[in-house]
Amino acid sequence: MFTTRPELTGDFGMVASTHWLASATGMGVLERGGNAFDAAVAAGFVLQIAEPHLNGPGGEVPILLWSEAEQKVSVVCGQGVAPAAATIERYAELGLDIVPGTGLLAATVPGAFGGWMLMLERWGTWRLADVLAPAIHYAEHGIPVLERIAATIASVEGLFKDDWPTSAATWLPGGQVPAPGSKLANPVLAATYRRLVAEAESASSSREGQLAAARTAWYEGFVAEAIAEFSAKTAWRDSSGEVHGGLLTGDDLALWSASVEEPVTFDYRGHTVCKTGPWGQGPVFLQQLALLDGFDLDGMGYLSADYVHTVTEVAKLAFADREAWYGDADVPLSDLLSAAYNAERRPLVGVDASFDLRPGAPGGRPPKLPAFPTPGTASGAPGISGARAPQGAGLGHVGQGAGLGHVGQGAGLGHVGQGAGLGHVGQGIGEPTVAKDGSVRGDTCHVDVVDRWGNMVSATPSGGWLQSSPTIPELGFCLGTRAQMFWLQEGLPASLRPGARPRTTLSPSFALRDGRPWLAFGTPGGDQQDQWSVNFFLAVVHGRLNLQEAIDAPMFHSEHFPSSFFPRGSRPGVLHVEDRLDPDVVAELRRRGHEVELQGSWTLGRLSAVARDGAFLKAAANPRGAQGYAAGR
Template sequence: MSGFTTRPEIRGTFGVVSSTHWLASQAAMACLEKGGNAFDAAVTAGFVLQVVEPHLNGLGGDMPAIIWSEQEREMRVICGQGPAPAAANIEAYLALGLNLVPGSGQLAPCVPGAFDAWALMLRDYGTIGLDEALAPAIYYARHGYPAVPRIANTIATVRELFETEWKTSAAVYLPNGDLPKNGRLFRNPVLADTYEKLGNAAKQAPGSRESKVDAARKEYYQGFVAEAVDKFARTQEVMDSSGRRHKGFLTGQDMADWSATYETPLTYDYHGWTVAKCGPWSQGPVFLQTLALLKGFNLDAMAPTGPEFIHTVTEAMKLAFADREAWYGDPDFVNVPMAALLSDAYNSQRRGLIGEMASMEIRPGTPDGLNAKMASAKEGANRDATVGEPTVMSLDGQSNAKGVVRGDTCHVDVIDKAGNMVSATPSGGWLQSNPIIPELGFCLGSRAQMFWLDEGLPNSLTPKKRPRTTLTPSMALKDGKPALAFGTPGGDQQDQWSLQFFLKHVHAGENLQAAIDSPAFHTEHFPSSFYPRPSKPGHLGLEGRYPASTLDALKARGHKVAVGDDWSEGRLCACGIEDAEDGRVLKAGANPRGMQGYAVGR
């Protein structure tokens, strides 16, 4: 399908990168140009993203990835989602008078997993040293990077909080008492020092390249980083989104006890494609469950901007997300009936629930005859709030919690000339989640807010359990061959926007850039994954570029239509491989929304 796109679909043969920030994309491409592979390039980009998108991720955050190794000829998941601290249990939160984990502050962090996940990828699949992978991030942190407008906008929403409560954050993000200036150079020299110490730990360690990377991993999780995290959590009472100050549960021992791991991805076969996602400790299987439901519809006959496509996909997503609430959790702790949830028999029965009108109920299924226990409604959980992303806090003049401020996520995809592929979705540890730890120049995350404090749920809080994260990279094979690496920021919307991109590419024949540019939609029908857990039954949010006839038809079907700005839905990245008789072509596209994402290649 041809037509106008905001930028070209990048095509080449040497390598392609797409990420949510142009500096990360260029740093990754520079790594490829110097002889690095896709894994080297992705790790390099990942550290740059921590510097240049501090409102979206950080060195104290999380990072799941899916990789394809051309040498191994298989896809693997790298789980960089750290677990809850050993001291974090439901009783401990209830004793503090809380019925939800706060969306910010010292009670919200899990073990920071991003660094170990990136380092594990570099150790086992890369070719360069950790100090080389860190060099661009160190440069930007020390010498400055042009601050995008959203950094200053984000800091402005929490400025009073920083000035009155989180003063270590004010010292970094309000230099001389002022907001970072849009487009002007912004620096974080203490963060640069932290990266340098980690890089030097690797560089100075004896032995192989692999053992040098392991030395830096030990320095982060058992050395000076862990010591600073432990001290901060024990000694600092931090104002959080509950409106009160608390110390933390996370300890240096929690960090020493954990490391990133490899897993086999979950997959589903759909129209000649094999889509891979992370397991049910993420929301990734929602994508696969929705495909299993949609397999029974003729999407080839539906226009992507038409009401039939939007209604059918939305109703299928509602059913899949209901099962997310009912069944998903860390499979190391709970039995998730994943095989039944993806089975033809189960989805044939569930498909019959999709009717002509919009559903208003949350309807989990009964896989293997099991009955779901659902979370109870929480006070304030259905109040009007900015949802779909991790949330943090702003303050009024009396230092009371008065609202939530949206956080977000990053993404990077890389494919090299050998055909190695990476899809990674780093997030968490952004500047709004927690105060800066002054010795480190970065803050901890807030992923524990995704746990429920109800007993007996798949995603109930348990010590050392992974929260059911929304972070969800995607990869796909076509006829058994590596073909796509893609993903998006967006909290609960990630597997909605990624799914639409994939369906438009598969069924409407849109190229990567056209499928990214295409108008998108989402629903907030189900409970949000984030504090204060609101839901909007029947909600359907759409970009303003849809035809009026489509909006009218959706309203007639009972959808509670909310029309947003023309370019407001989705922040996708994508890279692909196209094999033909005349040779292999690598391709990439990036999101124009927000004017940050960039694809590059040659």
């Protein structure tokens, strides 16, 4: 089949990411003797500079890695937690029943720095100064402004000028939106990272000592002090339409640290897929495989109507369980992934499209769904004709949370990142716009690395987008807004609780084949991540495509289930497909009841991947949006 570029093949090292500067940076580290972990960290910090509308220092990062020395897969959790003062009662006192999509009230502890540092210390070999050098260079000298960066800044120009002047000072050089193709620097952030390196080197002469000192400076020293003071002493208009300060304190930062966890796994047709725990949405990938294991996808034919229908209906069931069961809580994963449970659920996949949200009862436990926003108020598509109420849907939220009256003033802006409703704006390529509900579209980042020793990394950094929250002037970056993924309702696995992790959409992937490390892969895309990634994986396993063919193949996803992002809407029955899908297949899907919305030919998905395949290393990256690239030899 046609591919936009070749699948890369070599035996030295491979890097694939959502931006060419990050891929080139990671490859440069490998060329100079660094391993996959060093390369991923350096690339990750460059992504903060190259794609500031998609991730930043105030965000988070989950990582899946294979250590050749340890012969195992590990999860690094760089996801920060809710502040100690972040209680449902506190938000109720402010008149809120949904966490705003922007501003200080949505901040969790910024975990990305701790996550990158933990991986570097435990598995890497390079020093702090070396891995930060490329990011410092680009922050100081500037990066080429992508059209999507310029469009993002343009969409919030009024907000910055009217309400967030510290952001205007950072992202509107000379008071103007930077032009596509121009250079955009962030000298304050460069100075922040230079100071981290200086303090680390003055504290210790050893690599490990310097990394420990940098973590201390970030979570207990000058960075933490600036974050805490900004949160306590300033207040800003957010997507509620009101002005609020923050809840994050120095103690919140000091008490948090990144952690290493075991992955959750599922065996499928000779492959073992590894994901993060259910504090993120990762296991929903595995639930889809557990359901699909009982269907003959090979017999259906890759991208046939039967195939697309089955994969879509299975996703609806798995994501319904995400809504009812996932969170930083005691989640019955063994039951959710069990053969008996999935045999019971599989007959729910009928011949026609479902319009209900149908969580199961693992182990006989009754499911409990949140009270969702008013049906039809999808992220980016409020009041779309044909959207139907999910079963058990509640009322409320959107009128209070959307801040529609403030959009013209630049306020009331909703979620801004990796997430919901990307399909309405050039899904998967991060083309931003201000929607009717006040939300701002965006995306996130991904990077994969494999080195000549066999080490592998899959990482999905996100959050801390330049549109998220006002810039902290002393640091050159803003806080994240991941707390918008909590529910302000008691008794749910994803209910807001102090010290809990939000149930994120960030979902790197790793797979072994016949017990050996094989594939590191992932994509931006919020709720779509564990649809696009599943589609890619199935294209390789059942479609027998190579990595680049699987990335380039026509992509599809469902918008059926509730969004993880403000204002938490859904579009039951809606199926997005790239218009390259066979028209006869599209017609048959519509006959079965799917509300198919055709998207641009190259608009869905932003996957990248690296692999160990026999004697070779391989890599591929997404052509959509013209910025993702793989490099290797």
